[in-house]
Amino acid sequence: MKIPRLLQAVLVLAGVYYGFIIVFDILLDAVIPSSLLAMYMFFVVAGVFMVFTYDEDQTRELVAPIKALVEDPSKRIWRNIVFAVVPLVAGAGAYMQMQPSFEAPLELRTIHPAPPTTAKIFGKRVNLLKLENPYRKFEKEDPEKFRELVEEGAIVYIQNCQYCHGDKLDGKGPYAAGLNPTPLNFQDVGTIAQLQESYLFWRIATGGPGLPKEAAPWISSMPVWQDFLKEDEIWKVILYLYDYTGHHPRSWESE
Amino acid sequence: MRQFLSVIVFSLLTIGFFAGYSNFGIPQIEPAPPPKEEKLDLGSMTMDQFIAVGEKLFSGKGTCTLCHNNLGRAPLLDTIGEVAQQRLKDPRYKGEATNIEEYLIESLVKPSAFVVAGFGKKGTNDAESPMPDVSGGSIRLDEAEITAVVAYLQDSSGAEVTVEIPKDLGKKKEGGEEADVAEAEPREAISDPEKLIAMFTCDACHMINGVGGEIGPDLSKIGALRNRDYLRRSILDPNADIAEGFEPDQMPEGMGEQLYVSELEVLVSFLAGLK
Amino acid sequence: MNGPRSRKTGRTVKTGLLLVTFGFVVALVAFALSGFDQLGAIAAEQEVAADAAAASPYGPAPKLTAADYPSIAGINSRVAVWIFAQLHLWFAAFVLAVPIFVFIIEAIGMRTRDKRYDDMAYEFIKVSITAYSLTAVLGGALLFSLILFYPHLFTYLSTIFKESMIYYALLFFAESAALYIYYYGWHWLQGGFKKWVHLTLGLVLNAVGTTLMLLANSWLTFMMSPAGVDAAGVFSGDAWAAIHNFLWNPINIHRFVANIAYGGSIVGAYAAFKFLTATTKQERAHYDWMGYNANFIAICALLPLPFAGYYLAAEIYAYSQQMGITLMGGIFAWLFIIQAVLIGTLFLSANYYLWCGMGRSDGAKRYTKYIKYIAIVLVGAFLVWFTPHTLVLTNEELKALGGPYHKYLGPLGIMPAKNTAVNVxxxxxxxxxxxxxxxxxxxxxxxxxxxxxxxxALYTAGIANILFLGIYHGYFTNTVYKVAASIPQVLTTLIVIVGSITLDSFIYRGGKQVGPLHWGRIPGRAQYALFLLAVSFTWLMGLMGYIRSGIRQHWHVVDIMRDASPDAFTPTLGYAANVVSVAAIIFMAMVIFVFWIAQVSGNKTLPAGYWKE
Amino acid sequence: MDIKGYLLPFAGALAVFLVAFLLFDMAIMNMQGLSLIFYK
Known part of the structure; x- marks a missing residue:
């Protein structure tokens, strides 16, 4: 039996929509953001429209039921039902959208704001574009010393950072549940792997309050670590972060 | 007409969609306003702005970065705050400063008070510094400017910034430093070329008769190579000709305003005579 | 039949010519005036910059205060200059591009001896000719608004570019001359040697037009990557150094390619409109064919465009990391999501038009079954392309995900995924x-x-290679390879396209036709795809023009001349999008006027009893 | 499925193209490719 084309189109759309939800929310256990799903569906609808209408005959087949519904006198009852139901559904949709809820408003915030070119860290003005990790060079020059530095960084991390960022550096430390947004997951390929070491240095040293205005609202609870740690401790912790996760800091030089 | 209108509506809807998406589909981040330009009005300046002025002087008018860079012509100053403390206790220290601030000011106007080992003038066994007095010669920073540079040096090296922003910039201190005297009353024209060279510290960069620096071309035999016109032009407009192997913008400009005409000719004759 | 028609067109065009001349007189007068202004400015600054002015005939860039910017009540000066510049640019892009493909189509016509090509080329150039005078008028308006609202900036730029500005004016006269001879001589210069003369004229027209664009590009790239001046903005006197600044060639390449795509899309919209309003079958067939060719030109230029854009962005990064970070990682990062939506729209509508066009052939049934797979891949790649790096999450979703990063969608937010998607x-x-x-x-x-x-096999291997490069280098190696891997990706794409087209031409050498192509057998919807292409292109150009200019932030000339006007702030993207939308609507209205003029010249009214017999 | 006329040429060409692309990638990634966008 051949399924009518209009039904086909609707089924495809519904399939894709629930497919996304099933795959992400259930199978992968990582919800798909509703804002993203809405945009995805917009373009899926566009794609389905394109495939179903590029041919004249098939288009006629597609719109035939709609046309019949509007024009065919024998479908009067159906027409009246549809004409009554559609505004009701639209009204209900509008109501659901506008209904006030206890959900806090969306906070749109840039997670990686562009750092300032220079920042005042440890009483010094540093140029973030040129700043380099003074210990990074040991990775090649003196691997043994490098290992030692990484281990020192690990101690700093465990004593200070793991409460929030977790002992696996996955952002799931004991305190993480109390924070919103939750602490950064350094294992993620989209976090420290995308950044230069100088960026991490700036972010760790100046913490949440050091974020530029465009990153507002400041809902980062990251402390201003320059008040608690020494400069070399921050650099060592950075070594540890990359070493443990296996990521490489972003650099503009080839190896 | 119907076609025309539907095309118009279609296009407007498309534009409306794009505009709507840009306005409501993505977060509206309000970029930070442009940074404030530092005001030259010292009275209402914050310390950060004052430090920024010092930084500008350091790489600009003060010409400090010509030598204090990573090419090894002069010591790097990134840790001067810490180092200065040790210098004061160094047996080789000949100055009178008692704290970092005084030491830095002294180093700027009397560079030979302490010479870092290996950076002394050639042949003086590190007793004399090749650095010119920044309050005189062709650099000629005034007191407030020197203070700003010191503030910058303290700030950039991690030391505590102890200087105060001078409030009474308009009035000159009386009976004070060399620079003020030099500007206050016209000086006598100098007819001794050696004195002129010492005053304008040409030998900080140029080798003259076997003594001097290597930042600029060796002038020991310049008379044999260049004529008087060329020499005159090179003093007045240093970037007019650049000797092979040297960078432009190294030699300070504005010698023309500081030399008397007679002095210029004394210098040119002296240089032309070096063969 | 062409007699009365071209006489009438002639009248419009003569008006256009008058307007052009007027525009240039205005420009020259303004230019001369700016000379006086310049003297005044130097006099005023003499105290500040006495020694610099004495050492060099050129002064340093002026340091301005908000008082240096004239304001007229009720007019936002930045928006005024912005809109005029954008309108001028749209028209300029159109009138520079049309002669390029008119030249190519004319050459094709000469080679195939198919008169339809010649007629189509003539119609293209006819469409562009009114647009040409509008370009000049808008250029004059831009100049006026610049002098009016940003006098010091204009003065400073004109001290550096005075020679090239004069050549620009002269070249514009040459361009006008070449264009008018090319257009009016079309029917006269036909056949044999004369046709060659005409084609040569077309070449001259293009050479002059391209030179014009290169000159204008140098002025704007100077503002982004100044050269030939010292740190204070004192000009060394070397005009070539100032023209040949760091970003000049990247912009030249990008604009040249984009102009062709843009010109194609606008002509496509013209053909689409004529198709929709056509009354006869022949007319429909003709405009269908014209729309197809215009779309073909647009797509050919669209395919290499992302690469040219990537090259430009890489060069901006190379010139100044600060500018690069502002461009890609900072406040403008979200703009690239808008751009992704727009470029996706371009690709989807171009494909849709091609699919609809398959209805012209009776043999298409053999291939239509594959279309849905192409659509799935296109939409899928598009979704990857436009997944943002920073997801917009509700608090509930944030909690559920345990953080602002999405385990599976997060990796799609970064560059390697997007490069891979766009190549696919x-x-x-x-x-x-x-x-x-x-x-x-x-x-x-x-x-x-x-x-x-x-x-x-070629397609399979090519796609496999692109995926391999994107996934392996994008996620498992150092960042530097992440960026560099885009180069072999791009080259793979080009190899696949060129290779398959070459192979195809061998396979179909001496092949048979299924039947005659039914030009005109295409649904009206397809024409809307052409409109969508043109509108999206226009809007996209406006948006990208904004970002190119916007990354200078509060500088007129980066690091040399600061913008001290009250409008020096960088606006939000929504604000920019609104300005672009308003400008696009004005542009559309003007384009409709242009098309209407091109059509009205063919209308004839017989006023009975009006003239004495 | 036409094995001799289709599958064999397909498999052969695929192998050849894949190897060629791989060599091409290696050549570009290891030598000049980087200098196309990075100035050192």
Whole structure:
């Protein structure tokens, strides 16, 4: 039996929509953001429209039921039902959208704001574009010393950072549940792997309050670590972060 | 007409969609306003702005970065705050400063008070510094400017910034430093070329008769190579000709305003005579 | 039949010519005035910059305060200059591009001796000729508004670029002359030697037009990557150094390619409108054919465009990391999501038009079954392309995800995924085009099966390689390779496209036609795809023009001349999008006027009893 | 499925193209490719 084309189109759309939800929310256990799903569906609808209408005959087949519904006198009852139901559904949709809820408003915030070119860290003005990790060079020059530095960084991390960022550096430390947004997951390929070491240095040293205005609202609870740690401790912790996760800091030089 | 209108509506809807998406589909981040330009009005300046002025002087008018860079012509100053403390206790220290601030000011106007080992003038066994007095010669920073540079040096090296922003910039201190005297009353024209060279510290960069620096071309035999016109032009407009192997913008400009005409000719004759 | 028609067109165009001349008189007068202004400015600054002015005939860039910017009540000066510049640019892009492909189409016509090409080329140039005078008028308006609202900036730029500005004015006269001879001489310079003369004229026209664009580009790239001046902005006197600044060539390449795509899309919209309003079958066939060719030109130029853009962005990064970070990682990062939506729209509508066009051939049925797979891949690649790096999450979702990063969608937010997606999208667009090409042909060579197998293998291997490069280098190696891997990706795409088209032309050498192509047998919807292409293109150009200019932030000339006006702030994207939308609507209205003028010249009214007999 | 006329040429061409692309990637990634966008 051949399924009518209009039904086909609707089924495809519904399939894709629930497919996304099933795959992400259930199978992968990582919800798909509703804002993203809405945009995805917009373009899926566009794609389905394109495939179903590029041919004249098939288009006629597609719109035939709609046309019949509007024009065919024998479908009067159906027409009246549809004409009554559609505004009701639209009204209900509008109501659901506008209904006030206890959900806090969306906070749109840039997670990686562009750092300032220079920042005042440890009483010094540093140029973030040129700043380099003074210990990074040991990775090649003196691997043994490098290992030692990484281990020192690990101690700093465990004593200070793991409460929030977790002992696996996955952002799931004991305190993480109390924070919103939750602490950064350094294992993620989209976090420290995308950044230069100088960026991490700036972010760790100046913490949440050091974020530029465009990153507002400041809902980062990251402390201003320059008040608690020494400069070399921050650099060592950075070594540890990359070493443990296996990521490489972003650099503009080839190896 | 119907076609025309539907095309118009279609296009407007498309534009409306794009505009709507840009306005409501993505977060509206309000970029930070442009940074404030530092005001030259010292009275209402914050310390950060004052430090920024010092930084500008350091790489600009003060010409400090010509030598204090990573090419090894002069010591790097990134840790001067810490180092200065040790210098004061160094047996080789000949100055009178008692704290970092005084030491830095002294180093700027009397560079030979302490010479870092290996950076002394050639042949003086590190007793004399090749650095010119920044309050005189062709650099000629005034007191407030020197203070700003010191503030910058303290700030950039991690030391505590102890200087105060001078409030009474308009009035000159009386009976004070060399620079003020030099500007206050016209000086006598100098007819001794050696004195002129010492005053304008040409030998900080140029080798003259076997003594001097290597930042600029060796002038020991310049008379044999260049004529008087060329020499005159090179003093007045240093970037007019650049000797092979040297960078432009190294030699300070504005010698023309500081030399008397007679002095210029004394210098040119002296240089032309070096063969 | 052309007599009365061209006389009437002639009147419009003479008006246009007058306008052009007027525009240039205005420009020259303004230029001369700016000279006086310049003297005044130097006098005023003499105290500040006495020594610099004495050492060099050129002063340093002026340091301005908010009081240096004249204001007129009720007019936002930045928006005024912005809109005039944008309108001027749109028209300029259109009138520079049309002669390029008119030249090519005329050459094709000469080679194939198919008069339809010649007629189409003539119609294209006819469309652009009114636009040409509008370009000049808008250029004059831009100049006026610049002098009016930003006098010091204009003065400073004109001290540096005075020679090139004069050449620009002279070249504009040459351009006008070449264009008018080319257009009015079209029917006169026909056949044999005369046709060659005409084609040569077309070449001259293009050479002059391109030179004009290069000159204008140098002024704006100077503002982004100043050269030939010292840190204070004192000009060294070397005009070539100032013209040949760091970003000049990247912009030149990008604009040249984009202009062609843009010109194609606008002409496509023209043909689409004529198609929709056509009354006869022949007319429909003609405008369908014209729309197809315009769309073809637009797609050909669209395919390499992402690469040119990538090159430009890489060069901006190379010139100044600060500017690069502002561009890609900072406040403008979200703009690239808007751009992704727009470029996706361009690709989807171009493909849709091709698919609809397959209805012209009776042999297309063999290929239409593959279209849905192409669509799936295109939409899929598009979704990857536009997944933002920073997801917009509700608090509930934030909690559920345990943080602002999405384990599976997060990796799609970064560059390697997007590069891979856009390359796949381009390859599949090329595939759509291959199907269209094949739709009406039957191969007769003996090795057709093997040939097809090799084709499929080429696509498979190419896509595999692009995926490999994107996934391996994008996620498992150092960042530097992440960026560098885009180069072999791009080259793979180009190899696949060129290779498959070459192979195809061998397979179909001496092939048979299924039947005559039914030009005009295309649904009206397809014409709307052409409108969508043109509108999206226009809007996209406006948006990208904004970002190119916007990354200078509060500088007129980066690091040299500061913008001290009250409008020096960087606006939000929504604000920019609104300005672009308003400008686009004004532009559309003007384009409609241009098309209407081109049509009205063919109308004739017989006023009975009006003239004495 | 036509094995001799289609599958064989397909497999052969695929192998050849894949190897060629791989060599091409290696050549570009290891030598000049980087200098195309990075100035050192």
């Amino acid at each position: 999208m381009i390859i599949f667009t090329a595939l759509s085009f291959m199907f269209y090409r094949r739709a009406n042909k039957i191969a007769t060579v003996s090795w057709v099966n093997a040939g097809n197998a090799i084709q499929v």
